[in-house]
Amino acid sequence: MxxxxxxxxxxxxxxxxxxxxxxxxxxxxxxxxxxxxxxxxxxxxxxxxxxxxxxxxxxxxxxRKNFLIRPPIANIDQLILVVSVCEPSPSTLIMDKTIAAAEEKGIEPVLVISKTDLQDCEWLMDIYRTTGIPLLTISSVTGEGVDAVQKRLRGKISAFTGNSGVGKTSLLNQIDSRLHLQTGEISQKLGRGRHTTRQVDLLKLSKETYVADTPGFSAISLERCDLIKKERLPYCFREFIPFLNQCKFTTCSHTCEKGCAVLQAVEDGIISKSRHESYVAMYQEVKDLKEWNLK
Missing domain, CATH: 2.40.50.140 (Nucleic acid-binding proteins)
Incomplete structure (x- = not known):
């Protein structure tokens, strides 16, 4: 033996x-x-x-240093969230839930905006520029930005996630043509892609560099598996952190209180309004939950 x-x-x-x-x-x-x-x-x-x-x-x-239940994968260095600027259009709430789930697990989130050859993505960039989250733009058609993603992957275990049809599999094929992953076309009737990824595979690109092609997250899977305690939730929005100890009241929920430094930062344009709206929506989901609901 x-x-x-x-x-x-x-x-x-x-x-x-x-x-x-x-x-x-x-x-x-x-x-x-x-x-x-x-x-x-x-x-x-x-x-x-x-x-x-x-x-x-x-x-x-x-x-394990970390793990996700859905998709089932362990020891991730970074979670590459691929969203398309159109076809399908992105949901910032689902994006922010995914980012917060990664932050809570101690996984570095990286946002990749795809299909930039089809539509201007400046409005989406504006939401996330102030977050401190690594932000990349790509076009799998023109190849723009693919090299930057490749560089980001080196020496790490990276999980790729994103809704169907955003170009996640096409991007992986451009990163390494040996992968020959199956791609699916957008369903015009449904406005979203058909799932082409059936299981989680860890794909070796080079020594100590792996990527996982994973089924897309859904809002339902995140709500069930990645609910975050209301006390922890503000820390999963990294741009909130500098302001959390500056609120007038120590019990501040950062949703509507007077004297809230986070709300002031939103007012001042330091924190994007869209990100704060996602935070409030997530807070409302968990504010009344008991410990056993989060098991």
Whole structure:
């Protein structure tokens, strides 16, 4: 028997594919994980055991620095949120929920605005310029901005997410033509794309550089899986943080109170009105929830 450290790059039908020592091993997980109700995730760093009969088993899941339930993935360095300026049009509320979920998990959010060859994106850029969130624009048709995304990925594990039809898969194919990922066309009737990504795969671009092509987030999945306590929510809007200790009242919810420094920053144009509106909408969703609702 021999033991190796590796990373799970794919999971399907109860089998996990682990990259270790420049080799891909098909592994089963120990029954002990099932008893403990622990599920191996793509992105998990694991210890595998090579059996004498040629089979392999995941013996241990090493500590995770973070994980997402939907899509199921662990140890992400950054979450690349791809949104199109049109076809389909972006929902800033869903964008801000996704960004806040990443912030809460300790994952760096990166916003990539696609289809800039079809429509001017300045209005969307204006909302996020003051957030401190890395902001990139791309066109998979002209290739503009793709190099900047590639540079952002180097040496990191990055999860790509975004609603169907925003050009996420086309972007990944431009980043590395070897991927040959399936792309889908926009449904004109529905105004959104058909899902072409069926599972989470960790794709190796180069040494220590991986990307995950993931099914698109939906508002429902975020509400169910990534509700954030009202006390934590302001800290998930990073541009709010400098103002949080400047409010007149320590119990300030930063939604409507007099003497609120966050509201003043919105008034002064330091914080975008759109971002604050998303915060208020999210706050209203969680303000009356008890601890057990967030489990």
């Amino acid at each position: 021999n033991h190796l450290n590796g990373i799970i790059v794919k999971g399907i039908g109860g089998f996990y594919y682990v990259e270790a020592a420049d080799t891909l091993y098909e592994c089963k997980a120990r029954g002990l994980f099932r008893k403990k109700k622990v599920t191996p995730y793509v992105g998990d760093h694991v210890v595998i055991r090579l059996e004498d009969d040629g089979t392999s088993t995941i013996e241990e899941i090493l500590p």
